Amino acid sequence: MGSISLRDVAVIASTPLFRNLNLVIGERDRLGLVAGNGAGKSTLLKCLAGLIEPTSGEIIRSRGMRVALVEQDVPETLLDLSLHDAVLNALPPLERDTQEWRVHVVLDEFETPPDLRERPVRALSGGWQRLALIARAWVTEPDVLLFDEPTNHLDLEKLLLLERWIANAAGSIPMVIASHDRDFLDACTTKTLFLRPETSVMFAHPYRRARGLLADHDAALADKNEKDRREIKRLRQNAGELRNVGINSGSDLLLTKAKQLNKRAEALEDGLQALHKERSGEIRLGNRGTHARVLLTLENVTVCRPDGARLFEIPKLEVAQADRIVLLGKNGAGKSQLIRLLHKAMRAQGGEAGIKVSPSVALGYTDQDMSQLPDKATPFDFILSTFRLGDQKSMGLLAGAGFSVEKQRQPIAKLSPGQKARLGLLALRLVEPNFYLMDEPTNHVDIPGREALETEILSTEATGILVSHDRSFVKTVGTRFLVIERARLREEDSPDVFFAALAGDAPSR
Incomplete structure (x- = not known):
């Protein structure tokens, strides 16, 4: 099986990402890699894979070791291939004719429907594109697997499928997993490395246990x-x-x-050792308040696909102050369609049949891709022109959200997904809404950002409807839970029944 050894490894860009890193990754190791956005996780994974060299130190891999890295983005060269061919393309050219059977085995492991296998990668959902990248890595029969944010774009059903696969099918192969999903890290890792610019810290425990030990470590150091x-x-x-x-x-x-x-x-x-401070920037929300008790009422509303096909009906639903309704359901059940329908109605102040919006509603909206952000504008221009706060105030707010002066002047299209998420959340705060519509607000947000968002939602007693596949986030902020299943909407006391049904631990209703 072999191992990867790191000796005094450092990567220094304009500032250190990490230094003096010493560790060994060997058989059965499942190492969770935790750090804020832009703190060096992807860089370290590329160093482990041999794609880039560290600034100093050495990385020693066992002779003949095959290392597979699952990166975050699908290469342009794969987008027009079918899913089957994209996975086949990962094999050496001389093996593709004789080893094609391995592609079918791997796609079966990920429960890939037959019709999807011939569909172009470009036409697949973000979740299936993510699984395609994992399948490409796995079909090469690697000795070590490296994952860079593997849960991004996965719906909860696929996320649980990936958890089961890592626990069962992947056997004793060593893995390094960079992720912001706390439940996923707990389920899939046995060790945790908190990557830091000066002194990184590792514990032989999954994330939550390690996080507690890290707090003790930092307190003792202080x-x-x-x-x-x-x-x-x-x-x-x-x-x-x-x-x-x-x-x-x-x-x-x-x-x-x-x-x-x-x-x-x-x-x-x-x-004396410098105390670590997260550099990813603050996340804050606002709530302008309202005297209305009920902010939104739905009665006899039908939710449909864009082509008009019926998904489910809502006989009656009221959203009162401090209600935070989480929509749960399998991919394609209609969660995002309902969010879009409500967004359209609330912008028109109740312009959709069966939807009544209180006149006092001030809406805050984010979708999965932060598409409300203008790609061609810079963060500075966007904040300045939208909220008219003046140059200095706009620059200060962006700096507080983690944007350097250089990043403030770059087109939004060139920002990383994590930076776009923070910009979208800053804009959400400046709107000062009293009702939030949020579709996957934690996408690409790091763990400190997710925890800050949870704290802000609770402290501002926010009202709204949201969709999220982050189980910790759902359990922390949700007050009501609506499950979309078999073209019907029902309310549950907690999300646990739905989570258990997806995991195969309990029957769905």
């Missing part, structure tokens, strides 16, 4: 730093007093002792 600073101050003061007495009395012994105390203080100063 306490040690504080004690050392007090001791440094004491040593400096004593050294100064001894030096003065030594000079006045002409005592070489006292002067020597003063130098010794200063050296001890210098040694303690050299040992």
Whole structure:
């Protein structure tokens, strides 16, 4: 099986991404890689795969080791191939005729419907494109698998399928998984590496247990730093007093002792470790409030596909203040269609049959791709022109959201998905809505950002309807749970019944 060993590995761009990284990835290791957006996870994975070289240090792979990296984006060269051919294309050319059977085996493992196998990759959903990339990596029979955000674009059904596959089909093969999905990390990893610019920290536990240990580690480090600073101050003061007495009395012994105390203080100063601070930027929300008790009412509303085919009906639904309704259902059940229908109606103040919107509603809306952002504009131009806050205020808000001056002046189209998500959430905050419509608001948002978003939603007592495949997010912010199943809408007390049914642990109703 072999292993990958890292010795004092560092990558330094304009600032360090990580340094002094030492670890071994061996048989049965399932390493979760955790860091904020832009903090070096993708870079480290590319170093492990041998695609780029670190700034310093060495990475040693066992002789003949095959390393497969599942990156976030589908290469342009694959988009016009069928799903079957895209996976086949991952094999060496001389093996494609004799080893084509492996493609069918892998696609069967991922429960791929026959009609999808001949569909162009370009025409597949984001979730199936993601599984296509994983299948391409797996068909090459690698010795190590590296995943860069494997849950992006996966609906919950496919996400649970991937969890089962990692737990069962993938066997003892080592894996490194960079992900912002906390439940996925808990289900699929046994170790966690918190990647940091100065001193990265690793624990032999899945994410949540490791996160608790990390908090203890950081608290202990902060306490040690504080004690050392007090001791440094004491040593400096004593050294100064001894030096003065030594000079006045002409005592070489006292002067020597003063130098010794200063050296001890210098040694303690050299040992001080910088405390880690997340660099991804703040996330905040607003709530302008309203006196209305019920903000939205639906009665005898039919939700349809774009082609007019009926998906499900809503006999009656009221959304009152502080209701946070989570829509649950398999992919294609109609969750996003309902969000789009409500968005259209609320922008028109109830212009759709059967939908009544309170006149006091101020809407905040985000979709999965942050398509409400103008691609050709820069973040600075977008915030300045939309909210008219002035140059300095606009720049300050963007800086607080994690945008450097350089990023503020780049076209939005060139931003990373995580940066687009943060810009969309900043715009949402500036609208100061009292009703949120959010379709996958945590897409591409890192773990600190997700936790900040959860905190903001709870602290502002937000009202709204949302769709999310992040189970932790759903459980934390949801107050009501509507399940779309068999063309019907029903309410559940918690999302656990739906989650269990998808996982195969309980029958759906």
